[in-house]
Amino acid sequence: MSRPWRVAVVGGGIAGLAAAVRLRDRAPAGTEITVYEQSGALGGKLRTGELAGQPVEFGAESFLMRDPAGGESAAVTLIRRLGLAEKIVHPTVGQAALAVDGGLRPVPGGTLVGVPGDLERVATVARPAVDADRDGGRPLLGPDEDVAVGTLVRARLGDQVVDRLVDPMLGGVYAGRADDLSLVTTMPALARAARVEHTLTGAVRAAQAAAPRAPGAPVFGTLAGGLSTLVEAAATASGATIRLNAAVRELTPTAAGWRLTVGPTRDPELVEADAVVLALPARPAARLLAPVTAEVATTIGGLDYASVALVTLALPNPELPVLSGFLVPATEGLLIKASTFFTTKWGHLARPDGIALVRASVGRYGDETSLHLADADLVATVHRELSGVLGVALPAPLASHVQRWGGALPQYAPGHGDRVAAARTALRAAHPTLVLAGAGLDGVGIPVCVRSGETAAGEIIEALGGSGS
CATH class of the missing domain: 3.90.660.20 (Protoporphyrinogen oxidase, mitochondrial; domain 2)
Structure with a gap:
């Protein structure tokens, strides 16, 4: 006897909500979607x-x-889907500054997250190394190589470029250090160009040319009324049942799918689902994964x-x-x-x-x-x-x-992308109806999180066979 799909989305941040909207749009009619959020509000870091x-x-x-x-970001596409484009x-x-030497100096143009494509343009803020960025006759990175951003930039351009330009730019986004963060994960366009180009400045220019921006085209946007309007609209459009203050404490595979243990230890609620999207930070996700697949849990929980x-x-x-x-x-x-x-x-x-x-x-x-x-x-x-x-x-x-x-x-330490890909491959082979999403895996920023949630929803639909029987 056929019945509607039951999909649980664990995590009510923008990745989880994007997954719920995509499920509503593309899963069979009647699919039951429930979003479980441990806190008392949806939106995660959107508030x-x-x-x-x-x-x-x-x-x-x-x-x-x-x-x-160079195309429309996943966030803008979702905003259009939700009827919020006019907002x-x-x-x-748009001009920002760097606080250096006790004063403010304009952030130089022509950089990619602080990495310059023209050394002369950054000279007012940072002095590149004397023998900076010589062509060594081969690409900067091997085909599968990943390095810390700071390691590459220090070797090519010297300490001041990292300390005064790249580190504060990355720190503003990740609160992390250039010497610790993966180039492939934080600056994927530059990493791709570095597998071809022989100089770092050449790689920056190649990465910028690969995604040209029309003169005057805005880089950033927000919503009049605040980004919580995006959260509210996504929750409504998903048609999902929203469960706030609903901590998912255990996840157990069953013959038909999954059993979620929700709520306090003294009075737990057991919920059956055909598939689960885990759109949680890495460590809470790892705790739920540990009884299911210890290997994947260890990889994810190491972030x-x-x-x-x-x-x-x-x-x-x-x-x-x-x-x-x-x-x-x-x-x-x-x-x-x-x-x-x-x-x-x-x-x-x-x-x-x-x-x-x-x-x-x-x-x-x-x-x-x-x-x-x-x-x-x-x-x-x-x-x-x-x-x-x-x-x-x-x-x-x-x-x-x-x-x-x-x-x-x-x-994201160097090699993050490969570790996540291996974990997802292992999880897909063992439990195709359990899918991971979120910033901890795919990167920070609203568009990345939206795309992560939507991709997870697509994998769930594929795993369930594209029909509700």
Whole structure:
């Protein structure tokens, strides 16, 4: 007797919600989709809040408009699917700065995540090595080679380019260090070009040429009303049953599919499903996988994470430069690693009363003692350091907010992609109806997470045979 499919999506971040929408769109009619979220809210690191009567992002603030091949990003495609395209807005100020030598200097153009394609353009910020980037007569990387970003760039261009350009750029995205992060995972376009090109600057130019951007085309976008509108629209469009405060504690294979143990130990709920998408951070996913496949669990659970805090200040009529914000190299010795001038960068947030929203990011991988500070001390330190970098005494904040994200940002060591591919291959061979998705596996950023969830949904549909019988 035929019956509808039952698919459980464990994790209510954007990867899990994208999986649920794709399942609703492409699985057989009547498919029962349930999203289980351990916390009391959907969205994961997408969270729009309010400060001084103004909407502000307490998590991710924007998405890339284009994918690495130059087409529309998965985030934009999903936004169009959800009927939110008219809400897309772009930065009105795009120029950012680097805080070096006690002042602000514009981030040089022509770089790829800080790696320059033209050494002369970065000379105002960093001095390349004297014999920089000579052609050695062979490609920079072998066919299957992966290295830390810092290892490659230091060898080719010297320490200053890494410390003053690449490290703060990567730190702003991953809260990690260039010397620890995988080139293939964090900068895949550059890695592909480095398998052909003989110089690093040549590889940067080749990577940029492979995905040309029309002059004036926006790089980033966000949604008027905040990114939580994306979360809400995806949850609605999925038609899924949403279970909040519903921790999945165990996952057990059965003859017909899977049994999920949900809720507290004293009063568990047992739920049957034909297939499961695990859209969780690596360590919670590994805990559920351990009884199912210890080998895959060990691989996935080995991924480390960085913790960060986002400190947002509402400042009355501050003197701010016309910049989107600035990045801070670790060598500057500041607590702040990045700052965004929200109401300058995003024109739709500008206020006639002159109140400005400024956000600072605190916390670097391996050096997170600053996160032990109390909220009030974090706010005071951020306010003092912002004043120092800008060279003006900023007014006292009218309001402030501290958002702590523990274990928020995956740290992808070299070889990460190969390890994940091997784990997925092993899991697919043993349990094709259990699929993994999320930033811990595929990379950070809203488009990557959306694509990860959608790919997982496609694998589930294929594993179940494309029909609901």
